[in-house]
Structures are given as structure tokens and as C-alpha cells.
């Protein structure tokens with residue numbers, strides 16, 4: 001029988017997009033649970049700040065300024081992750097960019113390629129360098145942060161929705177490829193979460209979150225999520241309590257997708 005795949009206290013977990021939002025909350029939560037966090041972000045100052053607050057609180061964290069679309073940066077992340085006596089048991093592919101007012105006709109090829117690279121190809125690149133580390137540690141967990149847009153979407157988010165759908169299907173095939181290595185792969189499907197991504201979208205539109213339709217239905221949980229709630233769900237997915245879950249998606253959307 002295979003060992004149980006989870007990320008125990010004392011192991012290392014790589015978290016991308018850890019400078020703010022869900023990534024920062026996840027880095028903080030995992031560090032509180034005794035995990036050494038390898039926190040990466042394009043925004044060097046932000047990820048240093050996340051790490052400083054973790055280490056001030058007694059946690060273990062190393063900050064890496066890196067672009068998850070850049071192969072050399074991604075290889076550097078893996079080198080930093082491996083440079084420790086703590087085995088790398090997990091990867092949270094969280095970094096992404098929001099993209100609105102982009103239907104197929106209005107989206108330039110450059111924008112399409114940039115969004116697909118950041119939101120989908122990064123999951124491929126980061127997984128490619130981290131899988132050997134997790135395998136060498138005896139197994140672990142990869143969590144790919146997708147979105148409700150992988151299931152039900154809205155007008156004007158063509159590259160974002162396509163990328164997030166790709167993250168979901170990539171999760172399934174990775175799970176099948178990696179089960180023999182004792183590596184579980186899960187997708188997380190957040191609904192609306194109160195992060196700079198969502199706030200800056202509202203600012204650009206000159207509207208409140210409520211005016212933009214968040215939360216979308218009084219029949220769903222009538223508020224948007226905090227980043228800490230999603231961090232808690234990620235903590236569950238990499239934990240000993242989720243060891244029979246792989247190749248599937250956990251929807252944490254307050255009930256939005258339950259309604260048609």
C-alpha cells in the first residue's frame with residue numbers, strides 16, 4: 001500500500017503569488033502549521049513583507065522574487081526550495097492575473113499569450129521543477145488554484161476562463177500521472193474572494209463590489225470570502241485529512257455554482 005500523501009509540519013511547501021491575497025494568506029497559514037514556506041512572487045517587496053511577517057511570528061519562510069512564466073526564475077525557485085534539510089512535500093500554484101473586458105475579438109495575441117502564460121503555463125513550469133523534489137521526498141501534494149470561471153463564466157473573460165479551464169483539466173491528468181509517485185494533485189475553485197485582484201477590478205470599473213454583483217446571489221452565502229478562508233481550504237487539501245482526494249476539484253464559492 002502507498003504511503004499517505006500530505007505535507008507534514010517540518011516539510012517545505014512552495015507557494016506562488018505569495019505577495020498578497022490568497023497566496024499571502026496561504027503562506028501565513030501554512031507557516032503557522034509548522035511548514036517551511038518557499039514564498040514566491042513577481043513583486044519582490046510584497047513577498048519580502050509576507051515572509052518578514054511570518055518570521056516575526058516565529059515561522060519559517062524564504063522569499064523568492066521570481067516570475068513564474070520565466071523558466072530560469074522557476075528553476076531558481078526550485079533551487080531555493082531544495083536548499084534546505086526540510087523535504088519539499090508541496091506546491092501551491094496560486095499566482096495569476098485577472099483579465100476583464102477581453103472577448104476573443106478584442107484580445108490581442110500578446111495579451112492572450114501573457115494571460116495564458118501567467119495563469120496556465122506557469123502551473124506547467126512550476127510543477128515541472130517541483131515534481132522531482134516532491135517525488136524525492138516520498139510524495140506530497142500539488143494544489144492548483146483555478147476559478148469558478150472553469151465551470152460557469154461571464155462575458156469578456158476569454159483568456160482568463162480558458163486558462164482556468166486548462167488548470168482544471170491539467171490537474172486531472174497530472175493526478176493520474178503522479179499517483180504512482182504518491183503525489184496528489186487537486187484543483188481549488190474559489191468564488192469571489194476579497195483580494196487586491198478583485199478590489200482593483202472594482203476600482204477600474206468605478207463600482208463597489210456589490211454593484212459589480214459580488215456576492216452574486218442572496219441564495220448563496222451573502223458575502224465574498226476572505227483570503228484566510230481560502231488559505232484554510234488549501235491547508236485542508238495538503239493535510240492528512242485529504243489523503244484520499246486526488247484529480248478532483250474542491251469548490252469553495254459560497255454556493256454560487258449551485259444556482260442556475
Ligand SMILES: NC(=O)c1ccc[n+]([C@@H]2O[C@H](COP(=O)([O-])OP(=O)(O)OC[C@H]3O[C@@H](n4cnc5c(N)ncnc54)[C@H](O)[C@@H]3O)[C@@H](O)[C@H]2O)c1
Pocket residue numbers: 016017018019020021022023040041042043046066067068069093094095096097098118145146147148189190191192193194195196197198
Ligand atoms: N480573488 C478572487 O475573487 C478569485 C476568484 C477565483 C480565483 N482566484 C484565483 O486565486 C488566485 C489568487 O488570486 P488573488 O485574488 O489572491 O490575486 P492577487 O492579484 O491579489 O494576487 C496574485 C499575486 O500573484 C502575483 N503574480 C502575478 N503574476 C505573477 C508572475 N508572473 N510571477 C509571480 N507572481 C505573480 C502578484 O504579484 C500577486 O502578488 C489566482 O489564481 C486567481 O485567479 C481569485
